[in-house]
Amino acid sequence: xxxxxxxxxxxxxxxxxxxxxxxxxxxxxxxxxxxxxxxxxxxxxxxxxxxxxxxxxxxxxxxxxxxxxxxxxxxxxxxxxxxxxxxxxxxxxxxxxxxxxxxxxxxxxxxxxxxxxxxxxxxxxxxxxxxxxxxxxxxxxxxxxxxxxxxxxxxxxxxxxxxxxxxxxxxxxxxxxxxxxxxxxxxxxxxxxxxxxxxxxxxxxxxxxxxxxxxxxxxxxxxxxxxxxxxxxxxxxxxxxxxxxxxxxxxxxxxxxxxxxxxxxxxxxxxxxxxxxxxxxxxxxxxxxxxxxxxxxxxxxxxxxxxxxxxxxxxxxxxxxxxxxxxxxxxxxxxxxx
Amino acid sequence: xxxxxxxxxxxxxxxxxxxxxxxxxxxxxxxxxxxxxxxxxxxxxxxxxxxxxxxxxxxxxxxxxxxxxxxxxxxxxxxxxxxxxxxxxxxxxxxxxxxxxxxxxxxxxxxxxxxxxxxxxxxxxxxxxxxxxxxxxxxxxxxxxxxxxxxxxxxxxxxxxxxxxxxxxxxxxxxxxxxxxxxxxxxxxxxxxxxxxxxxxxxxxxxxxxxxxxxxxxxxxxxxxxxxxxxxxxxxxxxxxxxxxxxxxxxxxxxxxxxxxxxxxxxxxxxxxxxxxxxxxxxxxxxxxx
Numbered sequence: 001x002x003x004x005x006x007x008x009x010x011x012x013x014x015x016x017x018x019x020x021x022x023x024x025x026x027x028x029x030x031x032x033x034x035x036x037x038x039x040x041x042x043x044x045x046x047x048x049x050x051x052x053x054x055x056x057x058x059x060x061x062x063x064x065x066x067x068x069x070x071x072x073x074x075x076x077x078x079x080x081x082x083x084x085x086x087x088x089x090x091x092x093x094x095x096x097x098x099x100x101x102x103x104x105x106x107x108x109x110x111x112x113x114x115x116x117x118x119x120x121x122x123x124x125x126x127x128x129x130x131x132x133x134x135x136x137x138x139x140x141x142x143x144x145x146x147x148x149x150x151x152x153x154x155x156x157x158x159x160x161x162x163x164x165x166x167x168x169x170x171x172x173x174x175x176x177x178x179x180x181x182x183x184x185x186x187x188x189x190x191x192x193x194x195x196x197x198x199x200x201x202x203x204x205x206x207x208x209x210x211x212x213x214x215x216x217x218x219x220x221x222x223x224x225x226x227x228x229x230x231x232x233x234x235x236x237x238x239x240x241x242x243x244x245x246x247x248x249x250x251x252x253x254x255x256x257x258x259x260x261x262x263x264x265x266x267x268x269x270x271x272x273x274x275x276x277x278x279x280x281x282x283x284x285x286x287x288x289x290x291x292x293x294x295x296x297x298x299x300x301x302x303x304x305x306x307x308x309x310x311x312x313x314x315x316x317x318x319x320x321x322x323x324x325x326x327x328x329x330x331x332x333x334x335x336x337x338x
Numbered sequence: 339x340x341x342x343x344x345x346x347x348x349x350x351x352x353x354x355x356x357x358x359x360x361x362x363x364x365x366x367x368x369x370x371x372x373x374x375x376x377x378x379x380x381x382x383x384x385x386x387x388x389x390x391x392x393x394x395x396x397x398x399x400x401x402x403x404x405x406x407x408x409x410x411x412x413x414x415x416x417x418x419x420x421x422x423x424x425x426x427x428x429x430x431x432x433x434x435x436x437x438x439x440x441x442x443x444x445x446x447x448x449x450x451x452x453x454x455x456x457x458x459x460x461x462x463x464x465x466x467x468x469x470x471x472x473x474x475x476x477x478x479x480x481x482x483x484x485x486x487x488x489x490x491x492x493x494x495x496x497x498x499x500x501x502x503x504x505x506x507x508x509x510x511x512x513x514x515x516x517x518x519x520x521x522x523x524x525x526x527x528x529x530x531x532x533x534x535x536x537x538x539x540x541x542x543x544x545x546x547x548x549x550x551x552x553x554x555x556x557x558x559x560x561x562x563x564x565x566x567x568x569x570x571x572x573x574x575x576x577x578x579x580x581x582x583x584x585x586x587x588x589x590x591x592x593x594x595x596x597x598x599x600x601x602x603x604x605x606x607x608x609x610x611x612x613x614x615x616x617x618x619x620x621x622x623x624x625x626x627x628x
Contacts, residue, residue: 138603298449305445313428
């Protein structure tokens with residue numbers, strides 16, 4: 001089999017796998033069961049926060065290991081305002097988003113001013129998330145390790161819904177919004193400047209791009225978006241605690257779905273979140289059917305880790321990259337023929 | 339805080355710092371030679387601690403100190419193979435890929451431990467665990483004193499190895515100038531894998547020394563990974579002496595911070611130091627050269 005043929009076969013197999021996945025997100029629109037609604041919510045929600053990671057990590061090439069910092073800030077700011085100060089959660093939401101943006105701006109200014117790049121930037125974001133986690137564990141107004149419980153009062157005016165389908169619609173809307181933002185990044189001059197920085201920061205600076213400013217801007221945007229997700233999460237599950245909100249696992253989840261789907265692409269996080277969602281369900285079902293397996297949850301996470309290593313080793317552009325490579329080959333062939 | 343308590347805190351911190359030194363020396367060696375950040379460092383330490391635990395348990399029943407050569411050898415072989423089969427092959431020589439690959443490895447190792455060994459914490463009981471030795475006003479646990487001494491001894495041996503043996507010289511040559519090393523006939527890929535193996539072997543030694551006074555659970559790696567990174571950046575990436583001084587310093591900071599601010603808030607010192615060093619003095623306190 002020639003190289004082109006094998007890529008074609010791989011793409012066909014991939015399409016057969018991916019097509020059903022396209023229904024992972026919209027499933028609740030077809031089947032209205034609680035299971036489908038919750039599953040669809042998780043896929044779209046993960047795609048949304050994954051996209052927030054993708055803005056900085058994918059489009060601008062600033063790999064972060066600490067996006068949980070923004071997620072947790074979003075969840076905690078809205079919950080503190082709501083629970084301790086009696087704010088309406090809908091009003092607290094924009095404040096939480098602004099707080100996430102502010103933290104992103106702050107982190108960006110500090111680390112980019114110091115010239116941190118690549119792995120160093122990744123590690124310092126991880127350390128920032130740790131500072132927030134330990135802080136939230138220790139100060140009184142977050143109620144420490146006990147976490148914050150939001151009183152159940154299912155009214156739409158209260159950002160709580162009796163029917164979970166409304167959270168699903170909210171996640172759907174947020175996901176579409178995030179896709180629009182990503183699409184805008186591929187079209188706008190801002191996005192072009194970020195791509196230039198990602199490909200070669202020194203060359204971009206030489207062309208007159210203020211790399212520091214653009215990077216701070218994108219991290220601010222990314223942080224605000226991620227914080228928006230944090231508030232939704234807190235309102236959906238009505239509970240938040242430090243090791244949930246600021247965990248490394250949360251940061252890794254966002255990175256993982258983007259890497260698997262295709263880093264720096266519009267649909268990468270959505271594809272990745274669908275794959276992860278389906279993989280998780282399948283391993284849970286299979287693992288649950290084997291009596292010796294008591295807890296199948298780690299099994300699915302092991303699988304995610306293996307998929308991550310394979311993606312980096314063999315498919316650096318993620319699942320979507322396979323399609324792109326095929327299209328590029330075809331275009332090259334037509335160009336040669338003409 | 340009274341002076342006595344402060345002094346006891348400092349001495350205890352120094353003793354913990356000895357183990358940190360051992361963990362950080364492995365990390366700094368891997369960084370210095372391969373220029374990669376080994377995110378799986380904590381998880382591999384956790385895996386080595388489980389190895390010590392299972393060697394101690396029946397039916398084998400091996401004392402953790404006697405297990406030292408076995409675990410060190412096993413860790414070296416494991417590290418060498420891990421680099422040869424996974425890290426080196428998957429990264430295609432790109433540094434930023436390695437961070438993500440080692441992240442993937444740490445996810446796999448952590449969750450494999452969770453799956454096979456459950457989330458319970460495991461401890462081992464040795465007859466000398468409770469032995470205390472009076473040192474001024476402080477009472478010191480014997481296992482901690484032993485681990486401190488042994489950790490420093492292993493660091494010294496490693497330093498001599500790097501200084502005087504052919505392999506050590508080859509490793510240093512690759513660390514300084516890998517293209518030049520390749521030109522004079524050094525098998526660079528082999529040196530990479532050996533360095534990674536030695537780095538992991540340090541973790542094996544640390545695991546044996548830790549277990550008599552510590553516990554292991556699948557999340558143990560998390561507790562160490564940021565500490566090790568902090569020590570390495572504090573001492574200057576790739577610097578042995580820096581890792582030594584940084585490890586002892588971090589041990590003291592953690593111990594005294596815990597006394598002053600309580601168990602919870604006391605932990606905040608480590609990520610804060612990490613951030614401050616990276617922002618203000620990225621070459622580290624002791625690493626003058628870049």
